[in-house]
Amino acid sequence: MNGLENILIWIISPVAGMVAGAWGGWFFGRKRQRIDTIDAATDTFNKIIQQLRSEVGIYQQEKDKHTELIRQQSQKINELADQVKKLSEEVECLRREKRENALLKKKIDKYTRLLDSHNIEY
Numbered sequence: 001m002n003g004l005e006n007i008l009i010w011i012i013s014p015v016a017g018m019v020a021g022a023w024g025g026w027f028f029g030r031k032r033q034r035i036d037t038i039d040a041a042t043d044t045f046n047k048i049i050q051q052l053r054s055e056v057g058i059y060q061q062e063k064d065k066h067t068e069l070i071r072q073q074s075q076k077i078n079e080l081a082d083q084v085k086k087l088s089e090e091v092e093c094l095r096r097e098k099r100e101n102a103l104l105k106k107k108i109d110k111y112t113r114l115l116d117s118h119n120i121e122y
Helices: 003-117
Strands: none
16 A cells, blocks of 8 residues: 555545535434424414414403393393383373373362352352
8 A cells, every 4th residue: 555545545534434424414414403493383383372272262251251241231221221111101191190180270270269259168
């Protein structure tokens, strides 16, 4: 073996192997790192989706509670509207009676004056 072959065997071969190993490690490590990045992103998205689902569940419960409350309030409003209608009818009836009473009072006063003017006792 001459000096050039020794240099090739002892220096260049290990350097070439080292470069090839480093390149292979970088190349396959990059793929592994990309897979790890995708896994991390997937886990993050899954956590976000889970959190959103729980929040949607909470909002659904609140919506159901408010829907029931609205139904109860609507029923109460309908009952009160019926009461207002009945009371309005009662007020109108009382107004009619008041007018009739006023007319009757005028008639009584008229007959009382008439009786008094003729000195008739009643």
